[in-house]
Amino acid sequence: MNERDNPLRPYPGRLVGIKNIAQDIKLFQIELKDGQPFDYRPGQFAFLSAFGVGEAPFGLASTAERSPVLEFAINRIGTVTDALHSLEPGAVVGVRGPLGNWFPLEEIKGRNVVVLGGGIGGAPLRPVIHSILDHRDDYGKLTILWAARTPSLLIFTDEYEQWAAAPDTELHVTVDEGDERWSGHVGLITQLLERVAPSPENAVAIICGPPIMIKFTLLTLEKLKFQPQQMLMTLEAKMKCGIGKCGRCNMGEKFVCVHGPVFWYTEVARFLESFV
Ligand SMILES: Cc1cc2nc3c(=O)[nH]c(=O)nc-3n(C[C@H](O)[C@H](O)[C@H](O)COP(=O)(O)OP(=O)(O)OC[C@H]3O[C@@H](n4cnc5c(N)ncnc54)[C@H](O)[C@@H]3O)c2cc1C
Ligand code: FES
Numbered sequence: 001m002n003e004r005d006n007p008l009r010p011y012p013g014r015l016v017g018i019k020n021i022a023q024d025i026k027l028f029q030i031e032l033k034d035g036q037p038f039d040y041r042p043g044q045f046a047f048l049s050a051f052g053v054g055e056a057p058f059g060l061a062s063t064a065e066r067s068p069v070l071e072f073a074i075n076r077i078g079t080v081t082d083a084l085h086s087l088e089p090g091a092v093v094g095v096r097g098p099l100g101n102w103f104p105l106e107e108i109k110g111r112n113v114v115v116l117g118g119g120i121g122g123a124p125l126r127p128v129i130h131s132i133l134d135h136r137d138d139y140g141k142l143t144i145l146w147a148a149r150t151p152s153l154l155i156f157t158d159e160y161e162q163w164a165a166a167p168d169t170e171l172h173v174t175v176d177e178g179d180e181r182w183s184g185h186v187g188l189i190t191q192l193l194e195r196v197a198p199s200p201e202n203a204v205a206i207i208c209g210p211p212i213m214i215k216f217t218l219l220t221l222e223k224l225k226f227q228p229q230q231m232l233m234t235l236e237a238k239m240k241c242g243i244g245k246c247g248r249c250n251m252g253e254k255f256v257c258v259h260g261p262v263f264w265y266t267e268v269a270r271f272l273e274s275f276v
Helices: 079-085 119-134 157-165 189-196 211-223 265-275
Strands: 011-022 025-032 045-050 054-059 070-075 092-099 112-118 142-148 169-175 203-208 231-234 262-264
Touching: 011 157, 025 079, 025 092, 045 070, 045 079, 054 070, 054 079, 054 092, 054 119, 070 079, 070 119, 112 119, 112 189, 112 211, 119 142, 119 157, 119 203, 142 189, 157 169, 169 189, 189 211, 203 211, 211 231, 211 265, 231 265, 262 265
Parallel strands: 112 142, 112 203, 142 169, 203 231
Antiparallel strands: 011 025, 011 092, 025 070, 045 054, 045 092, 231 262
């Protein structure tokens, strides 16, 4: 067996860059020390370990196509993320993965795509946006709705201009609460969605964000006549093993770590009520 095939083994990676991208959110850039390819797709995640502290799962925020450097946008929230945030460039972390399934970007070629990202939930959607922009002719219209609680929590702000300037692409940004410098839209992503009202015709909506956002965004999409088979989402659950063995992340008969984190609404509608 190739060493990289052991899903329980963390591989050492060097932090080659750390950028502050929002309040308490840093983008970590990691180069694996063994130089072997890390074959992953948009939507997959990996566990990062701060040695001596522990590990936690994070969505890959980069695409293998753009760079061999792995990127993760990490919100400082507790033990592991605190330890990761205190590291400096050059430090070594453990990388266990790639894990989970991925967005069916091949399957949805030719369709219009509506991407809805809330807060740190935008992290696993960035590779979706990058992939569509890098293969622009393979997809129809791209509509990005991007939200955060406040302007200081918006992630990847330095890329908005580039996203909005891409052919047949619209970007709409909103915050729940503005500040003195904010002149953009204020209101929930659901309100923005009703205003933008993307057509469900030949469209797929992809959602990632906090559970409350997912719940109400699905309802708003239904109002706009999107069908369950047109809605994709990534879900988060508390995880331990990440490989379908410990049962920590179960949702009905599904394990978020192996059957997800990407799900069609049709797959999870039954369980979602108790989950989000
Ligand atoms: C597939 C997947 C992808 C993820 N991607 C990202 C990402 O790209 N960026 C990012 O910042 N985070 C991401 N997370 C969430 C991250 O793994 C958790 O926040 C993790 O617990 C942080 O570890 P910690 O030790 O710092 O926090 P802890 O000390 O474990 O927890 C701090 C607080 O957060 C709560 N909490 C822990 N895990 C979760 C969870 N999954 N959902 C809701 N509340 C939780 C705890 O109850 C506690 O209140 C992802 C999680 C999953 C499952
Ligand atoms: S985290 Fe162990 S089964 Fe999913």
